[in-house]
Amino acid sequence: xxxxxxxxxxxxxxxxxxxxxxxxxxxxxxxxxxxxxxxxxxxxxxxxxxxxxxxxxxxxx
Numbered sequence: 001x002x003x004x005x006x007x008x009x010x011x012x013x014x015x016x017x018x019x020x021x022x023x024x025x026x027x028x029x030x031x032x033x034x035x036x037x038x039x040x041x042x043x044x045x046x047x048x049x050x051x052x053x054x055x056x057x058x059x060x061x
Contacts, residue, residue: 009046012045012048013045013046015045016041016045017038017041017045020037024037024038
């Protein structure tokens with residue numbers, strides 16, 4: 001497994017989870033709802049890797 005291929009995805013997941021965790025820990029207590037929010041942020045960032053890039057049809061947008 002080449003880590004370089006997944007580097008941007010891993011960084012995006014870590015940053016998304018870190019930001020959500022920072023906000024969730026504002027009161028020094030991590031509730032179940034906040035934990036789910038952190039998990040969904042990480043999964044959302046990982047989900048971006050699964051969706052393929054759109055093919056460029058050459059038309060201006």
